[in-house]
Amino acid sequence: QVQLVQSGAEVKKPGASVKVSCKASGYTFTSYGISWVRQAPGQGLEWMGWISAYNGNTNYAQKLQGRVTMTTDTSTSTAYMELRSLRSDDTAVYYCARYSSSSDYWGQGTLVTVSS
């Protein structure tokens, strides 16, 4: 069965970076993309971007351009999302999902807390 398992919760100080991992199993990793979506406490879903696991092409949300990098390691079927220069409003649950025309299977989410 398709599963995406994310890394554990993180606490970071403002200005630091965080890297969240997302290990996929149960399907051919390079046949799909990976999307990243975040959700601030009590707020809605926010699209962060997408990476092709086939060729590494990426598309990032405009508001995160320059601060976010998405990568994949096809040898371990793992996707990564790094967010730099963290601010308090980056506090959120970060989700990865398998993506074709929609995000059909989701990870369990990773809480990233940014606090001094």
Next chain:
Amino acid sequence: QSALTQPASVSGSPGQSITISCTGTSSDVGGYNYVSWYQQHPGKAPKLMIYEVSNRPSGVPDRFSGSKSGNTASLTISGLQAEDEADYYCSSYTSSSTLEVFGGGTKLTVL
């Protein structure tokens, strides 16, 4: 402010039908048949309920249906059940530099 507009809340009684709207523009909802709907229960990850406007993934009850007219997509849930109480989000492919956009979400209350 979200790119797609959804009502903040809707409600219905068990057995009734409800419809949630999702309004965008010709650059997203109106221009492409790539509208998805997600259900999210508190503290849980979102779950895909509808993709490509009207298609249901395997395992999603046929009580859930999707449609689109112009720049507005809709999710209809018929025969409401208590477990349908959740937040619902629409999303759409967009021709802007951001690949996809979400609606602000709709809280469904089953009375």
